[in-house]
Amino acid sequence: MFAPLLPSSLKAFVCVSGKRKSGKDFLTLKLASALANHFPDFDVSICSLSNPLKDEFACLRGIDAARLKGDGPEKERVRKEMIEFGENLRAEDSAYFCRKAFxxxxTIHKSADDSSNAEIVLVSDCRRPSDIAFFRRLFPTSVVLHLRVLCSLPTRQKRGFIFRSGVDDAESECALDEAEWDIVVENEEEEEKNGGKELERRIGEIVTELGTRMKNDTKKSE
Structure with missing residues:
Protein backbone atom coordinates (compact mmCIF):
# COMPACT_ATOMS: atom_id res chain seq x y z
CA MET A 1 0.00 0.00 0.00
CA PHE A 2 1.22 3.49 -0.82
CA ALA A 3 -0.98 5.40 1.62
CA PRO A 4 1.30 5.26 4.72
CA LEU A 5 4.17 6.71 2.67
CA LEU A 6 2.23 9.75 1.50
CA PRO A 7 1.77 13.13 3.25
CA SER A 8 -1.49 13.79 5.07
CA SER A 9 -2.18 16.91 3.00
CA LEU A 10 -1.92 15.37 -0.48
CA LYS A 11 -4.70 15.93 -3.01
CA ALA A 12 -5.09 13.84 -6.14
CA PHE A 13 -7.64 14.13 -8.93
CA VAL A 14 -8.88 11.55 -11.42
CA CYS A 15 -10.62 13.42 -14.24
CA VAL A 16 -12.92 11.03 -16.10
CA SER A 17 -14.12 11.75 -19.63
CA GLY A 18 -16.01 9.82 -22.29
CA LYS A 19 -18.95 9.89 -24.66
CA ARG A 20 -22.59 9.62 -23.66
CA LYS A 21 -23.53 6.08 -22.59
CA SER A 22 -19.87 5.03 -22.39
CA GLY A 23 -20.29 4.17 -18.71
CA LYS A 24 -18.43 7.05 -17.05
CA ASP A 25 -20.55 7.04 -13.89
CA PHE A 26 -20.39 3.26 -13.55
CA LEU A 27 -16.61 3.23 -13.88
CA THR A 28 -16.23 6.17 -11.50
CA LEU A 29 -18.14 4.34 -8.76
CA LYS A 30 -16.15 1.14 -9.27
CA LEU A 31 -12.87 3.05 -9.17
CA ALA A 32 -13.90 5.03 -6.09
CA SER A 33 -14.59 1.80 -4.22
CA ALA A 34 -11.21 0.37 -5.23
CA LEU A 35 -9.39 3.55 -4.19
CA ALA A 36 -11.14 3.58 -0.81
CA ASN A 37 -9.96 0.01 -0.19
CA HIS A 38 -6.40 0.70 -1.32
CA PHE A 39 -5.96 4.09 0.37
CA PRO A 40 -7.92 3.82 3.66
CA ASP A 41 -6.16 6.88 5.11
CA PHE A 42 -7.46 9.09 2.29
CA ASP A 43 -10.86 10.66 1.91
CA VAL A 44 -12.31 9.56 -1.42
CA SER A 45 -14.91 11.81 -3.01
CA ILE A 46 -16.81 12.22 -6.27
CA CYS A 47 -17.87 15.42 -7.93
CA SER A 48 -20.02 15.82 -11.03
CA LEU A 49 -19.62 18.96 -13.12
CA SER A 50 -23.12 18.51 -14.52
CA ASN A 51 -24.90 18.48 -11.16
CA PRO A 52 -24.64 22.22 -10.43
CA LEU A 53 -25.61 22.91 -14.05
CA LYS A 54 -28.72 20.75 -13.65
CA ASP A 55 -29.53 22.37 -10.31
CA GLU A 56 -29.40 25.89 -11.74
CA PHE A 57 -31.22 24.99 -14.93
CA ALA A 58 -33.96 23.21 -12.97
CA CYS A 59 -34.37 26.22 -10.70
CA LEU A 60 -34.66 28.50 -13.72
CA ARG A 61 -37.25 26.27 -15.37
CA GLY A 62 -39.13 25.42 -12.19
CA ILE A 63 -38.63 21.66 -12.49
CA ASP A 64 -37.31 19.00 -10.12
CA ALA A 65 -33.52 18.79 -10.47
CA ALA A 66 -33.62 15.09 -9.53
CA ARG A 67 -35.45 14.40 -12.80
CA LEU A 68 -32.45 15.77 -14.69
CA LYS A 69 -29.92 13.66 -12.81
CA GLY A 70 -31.27 10.25 -13.81
CA ASP A 71 -31.75 8.54 -17.16
CA GLY A 72 -35.38 9.54 -17.63
CA PRO A 73 -36.93 11.30 -20.63
CA GLU A 74 -37.04 14.72 -18.96
CA LYS A 75 -33.27 15.14 -19.17
CA GLU A 76 -33.16 14.18 -22.84
CA ARG A 77 -36.06 16.48 -23.67
CA VAL A 78 -34.24 19.57 -22.34
CA ARG A 79 -30.62 18.45 -22.89
CA LYS A 80 -29.89 20.76 -25.82
CA GLU A 81 -31.39 23.77 -24.06
CA MET A 82 -29.49 22.89 -20.89
CA ILE A 83 -26.21 22.69 -22.82
CA GLU A 84 -26.81 26.14 -24.30
CA PHE A 85 -27.61 27.49 -20.83
CA GLY A 86 -24.34 26.10 -19.50
CA GLU A 87 -22.31 27.39 -22.44
CA ASN A 88 -23.56 30.93 -21.83
CA LEU A 89 -22.40 30.80 -18.21
CA ARG A 90 -19.05 29.27 -19.17
CA ALA A 91 -18.48 32.00 -21.75
CA GLU A 92 -18.41 34.46 -18.86
CA ASP A 93 -16.52 32.21 -16.43
CA SER A 94 -15.02 28.94 -17.71
CA ALA A 95 -14.51 27.62 -14.16
CA TYR A 96 -18.02 28.42 -12.93
CA PHE A 97 -19.32 24.86 -12.70
CA CYS A 98 -15.95 23.40 -11.69
CA ARG A 99 -15.88 25.55 -8.55
CA LYS A 100 -19.44 24.68 -7.65
CA ALA A 101 -18.94 20.97 -8.28
CA PHE A 102 -15.80 20.82 -6.15
CA THR A 107 -17.39 12.03 0.20
CA ILE A 108 -17.94 8.30 -0.20
CA HIS A 109 -15.08 7.19 2.06
CA LYS A 110 -13.85 9.07 5.12
CA SER A 111 -10.36 8.54 6.47
CA ALA A 112 -10.22 7.18 10.01
CA ASP A 113 -7.48 9.75 10.68
CA ASP A 114 -9.29 12.99 11.53
CA SER A 115 -6.03 14.94 11.30
CA SER A 116 -5.49 13.95 7.66
CA ASN A 117 -6.41 16.25 4.78
CA ALA A 118 -5.34 13.72 2.17
CA GLU A 119 -8.01 13.26 -0.46
CA ILE A 120 -8.58 11.62 -3.83
CA VAL A 121 -11.26 13.35 -5.88
CA LEU A 122 -12.89 11.67 -8.86
CA VAL A 123 -14.44 14.10 -11.34
CA SER A 124 -16.97 11.92 -13.12
CA ASP A 125 -17.72 13.98 -16.22
CA CYS A 126 -14.96 16.25 -17.50
CA ARG A 127 -15.85 17.65 -20.92
CA ARG A 128 -13.32 20.33 -21.81
CA PRO A 129 -9.58 20.98 -21.50
CA SER A 130 -10.49 23.91 -19.24
CA ASP A 131 -12.12 21.47 -16.78
CA ILE A 132 -8.91 19.51 -16.35
CA ALA A 133 -6.85 22.71 -16.25
CA PHE A 134 -9.01 23.97 -13.39
CA PHE A 135 -8.14 21.01 -11.18
CA ARG A 136 -4.46 21.31 -12.06
CA ARG A 137 -4.57 24.94 -10.90
CA LEU A 138 -6.71 24.29 -7.83
CA PHE A 139 -3.90 22.52 -5.99
CA PRO A 140 -0.70 23.11 -8.01
CA THR A 141 1.16 20.32 -6.18
CA SER A 142 -1.60 17.75 -6.72
CA VAL A 143 -1.50 14.73 -9.02
CA VAL A 144 -4.04 14.93 -11.86
CA LEU A 145 -4.82 11.83 -13.91
CA HIS A 146 -6.97 12.05 -17.07
CA LEU A 147 -8.91 8.80 -17.47
CA ARG A 148 -10.72 8.23 -20.78
CA VAL A 149 -13.59 5.75 -21.03
CA LEU A 150 -13.93 4.34 -24.55
CA CYS A 151 -16.93 2.45 -25.84
CA SER A 152 -18.01 1.46 -29.35
CA LEU A 153 -21.07 3.01 -30.94
CA PRO A 154 -22.99 -0.32 -31.11
CA THR A 155 -22.54 -0.87 -27.37
CA ARG A 156 -23.56 2.70 -26.58
CA GLN A 157 -26.64 2.27 -28.75
CA LYS A 158 -27.59 -0.88 -26.85
CA ARG A 159 -27.41 1.24 -23.70
CA GLY A 160 -29.87 3.71 -25.17
CA PHE A 161 -27.67 6.16 -27.08
CA ILE A 162 -29.37 8.01 -29.95
CA PHE A 163 -27.37 10.62 -31.84
CA ARG A 164 -28.73 14.14 -31.49
CA SER A 165 -27.48 17.00 -33.63
CA GLY A 166 -26.43 19.94 -31.51
CA VAL A 167 -25.71 17.63 -28.59
CA ASP A 168 -23.37 14.83 -29.66
CA ASP A 169 -21.47 17.01 -32.12
CA ALA A 170 -21.20 19.92 -29.68
CA GLU A 171 -18.12 20.97 -27.70
CA SER A 172 -19.57 19.44 -24.54
CA GLU A 173 -19.24 15.97 -26.13
CA CYS A 174 -16.23 16.44 -28.41
CA ALA A 175 -13.78 18.87 -26.82
CA LEU A 176 -11.65 16.13 -25.22
CA ASP A 177 -11.70 13.71 -28.17
CA GLU A 178 -8.17 14.68 -29.21
CA ALA A 179 -6.80 15.37 -25.75
CA GLU A 180 -3.85 13.52 -24.24
CA TRP A 181 -5.25 10.81 -21.99
CA ASP A 182 -3.14 9.29 -19.22
CA ILE A 183 -5.12 6.04 -19.06
CA VAL A 184 -7.72 4.54 -21.39
CA VAL A 185 -10.33 2.00 -20.29
CA GLU A 186 -12.59 0.17 -22.73
CA ASN A 187 -16.05 -0.47 -21.34
CA GLU A 188 -17.69 -2.77 -23.88
CA GLU A 189 -20.66 -5.13 -23.85
CA GLU A 190 -18.39 -8.18 -24.10
CA GLU A 191 -16.71 -7.09 -20.89
CA GLU A 192 -20.09 -7.10 -19.15
CA LYS A 193 -20.79 -10.62 -20.41
CA ASN A 194 -17.43 -11.84 -19.08
CA GLY A 195 -18.27 -10.78 -15.56
CA GLY A 196 -16.19 -7.61 -15.63
CA LYS A 197 -12.89 -9.40 -15.00
CA GLU A 198 -10.92 -7.30 -17.48
CA LEU A 199 -12.46 -4.11 -16.13
CA GLU A 200 -11.50 -5.11 -12.59
CA ARG A 201 -7.95 -5.72 -13.80
CA ARG A 202 -7.80 -2.30 -15.46
CA ILE A 203 -9.17 -0.62 -12.34
CA GLY A 204 -6.41 -2.29 -10.36
CA GLU A 205 -3.86 -0.87 -12.80
CA ILE A 206 -5.35 2.61 -12.42
CA VAL A 207 -5.09 2.39 -8.63
CA THR A 208 -1.45 1.30 -8.92
CA GLU A 209 -0.64 4.04 -11.44
CA LEU A 210 -2.20 6.73 -9.27
CA GLY A 211 -0.33 5.49 -6.23
CA THR A 212 2.96 5.51 -8.13
CA ARG A 213 2.39 9.05 -9.37
CA MET A 214 1.49 10.30 -5.91
CA LYS A 215 4.59 8.67 -4.45
CA ASN A 216 6.85 10.09 -7.17
CA ASP A 217 5.28 13.53 -6.84
CA THR A 218 5.97 13.47 -3.11
CA LYS A 219 9.65 12.68 -3.73
CA LYS A 220 9.94 15.63 -6.15
CA SER A 221 8.61 18.03 -3.53
CA GLU A 222 11.00 16.86 -0.80
Missing amino acids: AQRL
Missing part, protein backbone atom coordinates in the same frame (compact mmCIF):
# COMPACT_ATOMS: atom_id res chain seq x y z
CA ALA A 103 -17.55 22.63 -3.29
CA GLN A 104 -20.44 20.15 -3.52
CA ARG A 105 -18.34 16.98 -3.87
CA LEU A 106 -19.70 13.88 -2.17
Whole structure:
Protein backbone atom coordinates (compact mmCIF):
# COMPACT_ATOMS: atom_id res chain seq x y z
CA MET A 1 0.00 0.00 0.00
CA PHE A 2 1.22 3.49 -0.82
CA ALA A 3 -0.98 5.40 1.62
CA PRO A 4 1.30 5.26 4.72
CA LEU A 5 4.17 6.71 2.67
CA LEU A 6 2.23 9.75 1.50
CA PRO A 7 1.77 13.13 3.25
CA SER A 8 -1.49 13.79 5.07
CA SER A 9 -2.18 16.91 3.00
CA LEU A 10 -1.92 15.37 -0.48
CA LYS A 11 -4.70 15.93 -3.01
CA ALA A 12 -5.09 13.84 -6.14
CA PHE A 13 -7.64 14.13 -8.93
CA VAL A 14 -8.88 11.55 -11.42
CA CYS A 15 -10.62 13.42 -14.24
CA VAL A 16 -12.92 11.03 -16.10
CA SER A 17 -14.12 11.75 -19.63
CA GLY A 18 -16.01 9.82 -22.29
CA LYS A 19 -18.95 9.89 -24.66
CA ARG A 20 -22.59 9.62 -23.66
CA LYS A 21 -23.53 6.08 -22.59
CA SER A 22 -19.87 5.03 -22.39
CA GLY A 23 -20.29 4.17 -18.71
CA LYS A 24 -18.43 7.05 -17.05
CA ASP A 25 -20.55 7.04 -13.89
CA PHE A 26 -20.39 3.26 -13.55
CA LEU A 27 -16.61 3.23 -13.88
CA THR A 28 -16.23 6.17 -11.50
CA LEU A 29 -18.14 4.34 -8.76
CA LYS A 30 -16.15 1.14 -9.27
CA LEU A 31 -12.87 3.05 -9.17
CA ALA A 32 -13.90 5.03 -6.09
CA SER A 33 -14.59 1.80 -4.22
CA ALA A 34 -11.21 0.37 -5.23
CA LEU A 35 -9.39 3.55 -4.19
CA ALA A 36 -11.14 3.58 -0.81
CA ASN A 37 -9.96 0.01 -0.19
CA HIS A 38 -6.40 0.70 -1.32
CA PHE A 39 -5.96 4.09 0.37
CA PRO A 40 -7.92 3.82 3.66
CA ASP A 41 -6.16 6.88 5.11
CA PHE A 42 -7.46 9.09 2.29
CA ASP A 43 -10.86 10.66 1.91
CA VAL A 44 -12.31 9.56 -1.42
CA SER A 45 -14.91 11.81 -3.01
CA ILE A 46 -16.81 12.22 -6.27
CA CYS A 47 -17.87 15.42 -7.93
CA SER A 48 -20.02 15.82 -11.03
CA LEU A 49 -19.62 18.96 -13.12
CA SER A 50 -23.12 18.51 -14.52
CA ASN A 51 -24.90 18.48 -11.16
CA PRO A 52 -24.64 22.22 -10.43
CA LEU A 53 -25.61 22.91 -14.05
CA LYS A 54 -28.72 20.75 -13.65
CA ASP A 55 -29.53 22.37 -10.31
CA GLU A 56 -29.40 25.89 -11.74
CA PHE A 57 -31.22 24.99 -14.93
CA ALA A 58 -33.96 23.21 -12.97
CA CYS A 59 -34.37 26.22 -10.70
CA LEU A 60 -34.66 28.50 -13.72
CA ARG A 61 -37.25 26.27 -15.37
CA GLY A 62 -39.13 25.42 -12.19
CA ILE A 63 -38.63 21.66 -12.49
CA ASP A 64 -37.31 19.00 -10.12
CA ALA A 65 -33.52 18.79 -10.47
CA ALA A 66 -33.62 15.09 -9.53
CA ARG A 67 -35.45 14.40 -12.80
CA LEU A 68 -32.45 15.77 -14.69
CA LYS A 69 -29.92 13.66 -12.81
CA GLY A 70 -31.27 10.25 -13.81
CA ASP A 71 -31.75 8.54 -17.16
CA GLY A 72 -35.38 9.54 -17.63
CA PRO A 73 -36.93 11.30 -20.63
CA GLU A 74 -37.04 14.72 -18.96
CA LYS A 75 -33.27 15.14 -19.17
CA GLU A 76 -33.16 14.18 -22.84
CA ARG A 77 -36.06 16.48 -23.67
CA VAL A 78 -34.24 19.57 -22.34
CA ARG A 79 -30.62 18.45 -22.89
CA LYS A 80 -29.89 20.76 -25.82
CA GLU A 81 -31.39 23.77 -24.06
CA MET A 82 -29.49 22.89 -20.89
CA ILE A 83 -26.21 22.69 -22.82
CA GLU A 84 -26.81 26.14 -24.30
CA PHE A 85 -27.61 27.49 -20.83
CA GLY A 86 -24.34 26.10 -19.50
CA GLU A 87 -22.31 27.39 -22.44
CA ASN A 88 -23.56 30.93 -21.83
CA LEU A 89 -22.40 30.80 -18.21
CA ARG A 90 -19.05 29.27 -19.17
CA ALA A 91 -18.48 32.00 -21.75
CA GLU A 92 -18.41 34.46 -18.86
CA ASP A 93 -16.52 32.21 -16.43
CA SER A 94 -15.02 28.94 -17.71
CA ALA A 95 -14.51 27.62 -14.16
CA TYR A 96 -18.02 28.42 -12.93
CA PHE A 97 -19.32 24.86 -12.70
CA CYS A 98 -15.95 23.40 -11.69
CA ARG A 99 -15.88 25.55 -8.55
CA LYS A 100 -19.44 24.68 -7.65
CA ALA A 101 -18.94 20.97 -8.28
CA PHE A 102 -15.80 20.82 -6.15
CA ALA A 103 -17.55 22.63 -3.29
CA GLN A 104 -20.44 20.15 -3.52
CA ARG A 105 -18.34 16.98 -3.87
CA LEU A 106 -19.70 13.88 -2.17
CA THR A 107 -17.39 12.03 0.20
CA ILE A 108 -17.94 8.30 -0.20
CA HIS A 109 -15.08 7.19 2.06
CA LYS A 110 -13.85 9.07 5.12
CA SER A 111 -10.36 8.54 6.47
CA ALA A 112 -10.22 7.18 10.01
CA ASP A 113 -7.48 9.75 10.68
CA ASP A 114 -9.29 12.99 11.53
CA SER A 115 -6.03 14.94 11.30
CA SER A 116 -5.49 13.95 7.66
CA ASN A 117 -6.41 16.25 4.78
CA ALA A 118 -5.34 13.72 2.17
CA GLU A 119 -8.01 13.26 -0.46
CA ILE A 120 -8.58 11.62 -3.83
CA VAL A 121 -11.26 13.35 -5.88
CA LEU A 122 -12.89 11.67 -8.86
CA VAL A 123 -14.44 14.10 -11.34
CA SER A 124 -16.97 11.92 -13.12
CA ASP A 125 -17.72 13.98 -16.22
CA CYS A 126 -14.96 16.25 -17.50
CA ARG A 127 -15.85 17.65 -20.92
CA ARG A 128 -13.32 20.33 -21.81
CA PRO A 129 -9.58 20.98 -21.50
CA SER A 130 -10.49 23.91 -19.24
CA ASP A 131 -12.12 21.47 -16.78
CA ILE A 132 -8.91 19.51 -16.35
CA ALA A 133 -6.85 22.71 -16.25
CA PHE A 134 -9.01 23.97 -13.39
CA PHE A 135 -8.14 21.01 -11.18
CA ARG A 136 -4.46 21.31 -12.06
CA ARG A 137 -4.57 24.94 -10.90
CA LEU A 138 -6.71 24.29 -7.83
CA PHE A 139 -3.90 22.52 -5.99
CA PRO A 140 -0.70 23.11 -8.01
CA THR A 141 1.16 20.32 -6.18
CA SER A 142 -1.60 17.75 -6.72
CA VAL A 143 -1.50 14.73 -9.02
CA VAL A 144 -4.04 14.93 -11.86
CA LEU A 145 -4.82 11.83 -13.91
CA HIS A 146 -6.97 12.05 -17.07
CA LEU A 147 -8.91 8.80 -17.47
CA ARG A 148 -10.72 8.23 -20.78
CA VAL A 149 -13.59 5.75 -21.03
CA LEU A 150 -13.93 4.34 -24.55
CA CYS A 151 -16.93 2.45 -25.84
CA SER A 152 -18.01 1.46 -29.35
CA LEU A 153 -21.07 3.01 -30.94
CA PRO A 154 -22.99 -0.32 -31.11
CA THR A 155 -22.54 -0.87 -27.37
CA ARG A 156 -23.56 2.70 -26.58
CA GLN A 157 -26.64 2.27 -28.75
CA LYS A 158 -27.59 -0.88 -26.85
CA ARG A 159 -27.41 1.24 -23.70
CA GLY A 160 -29.87 3.71 -25.17
CA PHE A 161 -27.67 6.16 -27.08
CA ILE A 162 -29.37 8.01 -29.95
CA PHE A 163 -27.37 10.62 -31.84
CA ARG A 164 -28.73 14.14 -31.49
CA SER A 165 -27.48 17.00 -33.63
CA GLY A 166 -26.43 19.94 -31.51
CA VAL A 167 -25.71 17.63 -28.59
CA ASP A 168 -23.37 14.83 -29.66
CA ASP A 169 -21.47 17.01 -32.12
CA ALA A 170 -21.20 19.92 -29.68
CA GLU A 171 -18.12 20.97 -27.70
CA SER A 172 -19.57 19.44 -24.54
CA GLU A 173 -19.24 15.97 -26.13
CA CYS A 174 -16.23 16.44 -28.41
CA ALA A 175 -13.78 18.87 -26.82
CA LEU A 176 -11.65 16.13 -25.22
CA ASP A 177 -11.70 13.71 -28.17
CA GLU A 178 -8.17 14.68 -29.21
CA ALA A 179 -6.80 15.37 -25.75
CA GLU A 180 -3.85 13.52 -24.24
CA TRP A 181 -5.25 10.81 -21.99
CA ASP A 182 -3.14 9.29 -19.22
CA ILE A 183 -5.12 6.04 -19.06
CA VAL A 184 -7.72 4.54 -21.39
CA VAL A 185 -10.33 2.00 -20.29
CA GLU A 186 -12.59 0.17 -22.73
CA ASN A 187 -16.05 -0.47 -21.34
CA GLU A 188 -17.69 -2.77 -23.88
CA GLU A 189 -20.66 -5.13 -23.85
CA GLU A 190 -18.39 -8.18 -24.10
CA GLU A 191 -16.71 -7.09 -20.89
CA GLU A 192 -20.09 -7.10 -19.15
CA LYS A 193 -20.79 -10.62 -20.41
CA ASN A 194 -17.43 -11.84 -19.08
CA GLY A 195 -18.27 -10.78 -15.56
CA GLY A 196 -16.19 -7.61 -15.63
CA LYS A 197 -12.89 -9.40 -15.00
CA GLU A 198 -10.92 -7.30 -17.48
CA LEU A 199 -12.46 -4.11 -16.13
CA GLU A 200 -11.50 -5.11 -12.59
CA ARG A 201 -7.95 -5.72 -13.80
CA ARG A 202 -7.80 -2.30 -15.46
CA ILE A 203 -9.17 -0.62 -12.34
CA GLY A 204 -6.41 -2.29 -10.36
CA GLU A 205 -3.86 -0.87 -12.80
CA ILE A 206 -5.35 2.61 -12.42
CA VAL A 207 -5.09 2.39 -8.63
CA THR A 208 -1.45 1.30 -8.92
CA GLU A 209 -0.64 4.04 -11.44
CA LEU A 210 -2.20 6.73 -9.27
CA GLY A 211 -0.33 5.49 -6.23
CA THR A 212 2.96 5.51 -8.13
CA ARG A 213 2.39 9.05 -9.37
CA MET A 214 1.49 10.30 -5.91
CA LYS A 215 4.59 8.67 -4.45
CA ASN A 216 6.85 10.09 -7.17
CA ASP A 217 5.28 13.53 -6.84
CA THR A 218 5.97 13.47 -3.11
CA LYS A 219 9.65 12.68 -3.73
CA LYS A 220 9.94 15.63 -6.15
CA SER A 221 8.61 18.03 -3.53
CA GLU A 222 11.00 16.86 -0.80
